[in-house]
Amino acid sequence: MATVLSVSPKKIEFPSQVFGMSGATSPRRRVTVANPSANRNLPAVRFGAIAATGDFAIDTGSSTCVRGALLAANSSCGIDLTFTPTALGPRTGTLTINDNAGNGPQIVTLNGTGIAGALHHAPGALQFGKVVLGMDKGISLTLKNPNHAPLRVTAVRSGLSDYRTGAGCVGVLPARGSCSLMVNFAPSSAGSKHTTLFIEDDAAHSPQIVKVAGTGTMPVLSRSPSSLSFGRAHLGGTPVARSVRLTNRSPVAIQVAAITSNNQDFVAAPACVGILQPGQICTFAVTFAPHGAGISRGKLGIIDNAAQSPQLVTMSGIGMPAQSRR
Numbered sequence: 001m002a003t004v005l006s007v008s009p010k011k012i013e014f015p016s017q018v019f020g021m022s023g024a025t026s027p028r029r030r031v032t033v034a035n036p037s038a039n040r041n042l043p044a045v046r047f048g049a050i051a052a053t054g055d056f057a058i059d060t061g062s063s064t065c066v067r068g069a070l071l072a073a074n075s076s077c078g079i080d081l082t083f084t085p086t087a088l089g090p091r092t093g094t095l096t097i098n099d100n101a102g103n104g105p106q107i108v109t110l111n112g113t114g115i116a117g118a119l120h121h122a123p124g125a126l127q128f129g130k131v132v133l134g135m136d137k138g139i140s141l142t143l144k145n146p147n148h149a150p151l152r153v154t155a156v157r158s159g160l161s162d163y164r165t166g167a168g169c170v171g172v173l174p175a176r177g178s179c180s181l182m183v184n185f186a187p188s189s190a191g192s193k194h195t196t197l198f199i200e201d202d203a204a205h206s207p208q209i210v211k212v213a214g215t216g217t218m219p220v221l222s223r224s225p226s227s228l229s230f231g232r233a234h235l236g237g238t239p240v241a242r243s244v245r246l247t248n249r250s251p252v253a254i255q256v257a258a259i260t261s262n263n264q265d266f267v268a269a270p271a272c273v274g275i276l277q278p279g280q281i282c283t284f285a286v287t288f289a290p291h292g293a294g295i296s297r298g299k300l301g302i303i304d305n306a307a308q309s310p311q312l313v314t315m316s317g318i319g320m321p322a323q324s325r326r
Helices: none
Strands: 006-007 012-013 029-035 046-050 057-059 077-082 089-099 106-115 121-124 127-133 137-143 151-158 163-165 172-175 180-184 192-200 208-217 221-224 227-234 242-249 253-261 264-267 274-276 280-288 295-305 311-320
Touching: 046 057, 057 089, 077 089, 077 106, 127 137, 127 180, 127 311, 151 163, 163 192, 180 208, 221 295, 221 311, 227 242, 227 280, 253 264, 253 280, 264 295, 280 311
Parallel strands: 012 106, 127 208, 227 311
Antiparallel strands: 006 029, 029 077, 046 089, 057 077, 089 106, 121 137, 137 180, 151 172, 151 192, 163 180, 192 208, 221 242, 242 280, 253 274, 253 295, 264 280, 295 311
């Protein structure tokens, strides 16, 4: 009477494994082969070739059922298998155990699924706040691969040219690895700038989406005082002088193009026309030389590339009759 072997289990469902650039390998699952015969007079069963097909492999280091080995009555041995997907989706294979038992060869059905892995990013959104035109602000974005298989990041794109992305994470992201890339905001105009970053990769739910927001603001130029009172000045007499101070309160240079007056009685010196560097203070003189008697009013306009240009300075003075000469 021929010996009959038993195999358990006859079907293995491996847990799903991530497939990215390559596949992650599952934990080992064991198939037990037993010779349940109690008749020790029957010859031992000899194993022939033992092989797994598809994305399944035998762990030869831990398996005890091997080609050429004998399995005596009332004894057992084990075959350890792993699953490493080579593609996404369901994967199938078989374990074939050749032997000289009466019911050989033994066949075990193997199933597993290759799935796309997750790719995490932090922070979840990028908030740049206010950035002055001409300036650049950078925020670091970190990508994390939590999987046991590497992933490939093929591109990081911005939906708006005001935001630039570095190439720090483009390429292979190792299993359990992370990388950082800089996202820079250089507003091209004033106002709110909302867009999306697209991270293209072979992970699940590609492209990953990162919301981005920032506001471009104009540089700030302050003037002091905002009004000038010249008091009385005689026609043909010595002009009355006052001064106005300009301060660049921005981290970028400001171009003062002109300082104009809408009343010829008031004349501004061009001392501050030109470039004001960040933090620079400039003072210019304004003189009042009335052309007629009575109250005279006017406005200075400081024309520049700062917010609220032109900045205005109101002026007033009183023209008095010319003093008689003796």
